[in-house]
Structure formats: structure tokens, C-alpha cells
Amino acid sequence: xxxxxxxxxxxxxxxxxxxxxxxxxxxxxxxxxxxxxxxxxxxxxxxxxxxxxxxxxxxxxxxxxxxxxxxxxxxxxxxxxxxxxxxxxxxxxxxxxxxxxxxxxxxxxxxxxxxxxxxxxxxxxxxxxxxxxxxxxxxxxxxxxxxxxxxxxxxxxxxxxxxxxxxxxxxxxxxxxxxxxxxxxxxxxxxxxxxxxxxxxxxxxxxxxxxxxxxxxxxxxxxxxxxxxxxxxxxxxxxxxxxxxxxxxxxxxxxxxxxxxxxxxxxxxxxxxxxxxxxxxxxxxxxxxxxxxx
Numbered sequence: 001x002x003x004x005x006x007x008x009x010x011x012x013x014x015x016x017x018x019x020x021x022x023x024x025x026x027x028x029x030x031x032x033x034x035x036x037x038x039x040x041x042x043x044x045x046x047x048x049x050x051x052x053x054x055x056x057x058x059x060x061x062x063x064x065x066x067x068x069x070x071x072x073x074x075x076x077x078x079x080x081x082x083x084x085x086x087x088x089x090x091x092x093x094x095x096x097x098x099x100x101x102x103x104x105x106x107x108x109x110x111x112x113x114x115x116x117x118x119x120x121x122x123x124x125x126x127x128x129x130x131x132x133x134x135x136x137x138x139x140x141x142x143x144x145x146x147x148x149x150x151x152x153x154x155x156x157x158x159x160x161x162x163x164x165x166x167x168x169x170x171x172x173x174x175x176x177x178x179x180x181x182x183x184x185x186x187x188x189x190x191x192x193x194x195x196x197x198x199x200x201x202x203x204x205x206x207x208x209x210x211x212x213x214x215x216x217x218x219x220x221x222x223x224x225x226x227x228x229x230x231x232x233x234x235x236x237x238x239x240x241x242x243x244x245x246x247x248x249x250x251x252x253x254x255x256x257x258x259x260x261x262x263x264x265x266x267x268x269x270x271x272x273x274x275x276x277x278x279x280x281x282x283x284x285x286x287x288x289x290x291x292x293x294x
Contacts, residue, residue, distance in 0.1 A: 006035030007291035020059045025050050036220045037251035041258045078279040079238050079263035083117045086172040090204040095214035097181035100242040105178045106139035107276035119170050123163035123177040124149035125156035136178050157199045164203035190233045210237040217244040223252045231260050242268035
């Protein structure tokens with residue numbers, strides 16, 4: 001049986017508890033954790049909520065929800081990356097296998113193409129899997145974007161180098177680098193990403209290099225662990241949450257914001273190329289806390 005969303009659990013809590021007492025706060029903490037908010041963040045939220053409600057003798061449901069929303073809001077930050085004309089921008093897109101990296105790269109290409117960014121070059125920097133190169137080339141054909149790929153097993157950093165040079169030769173534009181999600185151990189993966197990171201940073205113009213982690217909304221708190229490792233070893237400029245819709249728990253974004261200070265660029269809300277949406281904090285909070293109900 002699928003877990004209930006946090007908004008469903010919250011509605012149930014108000015139905016079960018006749019008063020906002022200690023047992024309510026205990027159950028709320030459990031519901032936050034079930035909603036994919038890490039235990040440290042959940043405890044912090046509940047402690048602050050308890051203190052504010054007690055200080056003002058608040059017991060009204062709507063007032064409690066309002067305070068809860070106000071507490072969470074600063075930890076969820078949208079970010080928008082503009083692509084300046086005449087500059088070389090490079091986005092290194094990374095994450096573990098299965099989160100939808102390659103498809104997200106294609107969706108990002110479509111998003112920026114609609115903003116008249118040109119050229120957009122897809123760099124097939126996942127040379128570990130031949131299928132990843134073929135998949136990106138397929139997306140390139142569908143989206144009309146050029147794909148730069150080397151042979152299977154080639155140096156992924158060299159692919160990004162070539163793509164950045166091609167964009168510079170065209171007078172500026174955007175490189176979207178699709179990277180590997182799995183090598184034979186985590187240390188090798190991190191080392192490879194660090195090398196791509198150095199090349200991307202050096203080949204992009206100042207301020208035009210971004211590192212974007214893709215997380216799957218259905219993986220729960222495993223996503224937070226992934227973000228912690230990548231942020232420590234590489235640094236993350238923004239998150240993209242895939243497989244997200246109004247029923248997703250999505251609390252990972254709150255924990256990543258509070259504990260790691262990482263903003264959110266996009267959410268993936270469907271299979272079509274157009275279904276990558278700029279992150280809307282108000283909509284996200286409404287869906288997370290109220291299930292989409294204002």
C-alpha cells in the first residue's frame with residue numbers, strides 16, 4: 001500500500017486530535033518524517049511550531065497550518081538560471097541511475113530553447129553506458145538539439161570540453177552535460193564527476209557554470225542522503241525533482257533546503273518534454289501541506 005501524502009496525514013491528525021496537545025505534536029513529527037522530511041528537520045519544525053502555538057495560545061486548525069507554512073517557507077527556495085547572450089554556459093547534470101537524468105536534460109533543452117537560447121548542445125558525458133549515449137542522441141533528434149558524443153568508454157571530461165568549445169565557436173549558448181549515475185563504486189563516480197566539474201568550471205564563462213542534481217520524488221529520504229554526498233564532494237547549485245505530482249510527498253526539498261541550503265530549479269510533472277516546470281514555491285507548499293487546496 002502506498003504511503004499517504006503529508007497533507008492527507010495532516011488532515012487525519014486534526015480529525016483524530018480534539019486538541020493541539022503533546023500527542024498531536026508527536027504524531028505530527030511522525031507524519032513529517034513519513035512525508036520524506038528528515039528527522040532533524042522534522043524535530044526542528046515541530047519544536048518551533050509548538051513554541052509559537054503555546055506562546056500565542058493558538059489551537060485553531062487554520063492558524064496552526066498558517067504557522068506551519070510560515071516555518072517551512074524560508075527553507076524552500078526557487079532559483080532561475082538565465083542564459084546570458086554571448087556567453088558559454090555549462091550545466092553539469094548529475095544524480096544516481098534511474099532518476100531520469102537523460103530525459104531531464106532533454107526537457108531542460110526544450111525549456112531553454114523556448115527562451116530563445118541558441119545553440120543548445122547536449123554533451124553525452126555518460127560514456128559508461130552505451131545506451132545512455134544512444135538515448136541522448138534520440139532526444140537530440142526529437143528536440144532538434146545537437147549532441148556531442150565520443151565513443152563508448154571515452155573520457156567524459158573530453159566530451160564536455162568539446163561541447164563547450166563548440167558553443168564558444170558559435171558565439172555563446174548552453175551546454176547540458178548528461179553524466180554517469182553509476183560506476184563500479186561510489187568513489188570512482190565522485191572522482192569522475194569532480195573531473196567533469198573542473199573542466200566545466202574552466203570552460204564556462206564566469207558565473208555561467210551550474211551543477212544540478214536530479215532527485216526522484218519517489219525515493220524518499222534516500223534522496224537526501226544522495227544530496228548530502230554529492231553536495232559534500234562536488235557542491236550543488238540547484239535541485240530538480242522528477243516524478244513529482246500533487247500526490248507526491250516531496251518533503252525532500254524541505255530537508256535539502258534547511259540542512260544543505262540547496263534551492264530548487266525545476267520539477268518534472270509528466271512524461272512530455274514540456275512537463276518540466278520552473279519550481280513554484282507557493283504551489284509546492286499548498287500541495288504539500290493542503291493537498292492542493294487553498
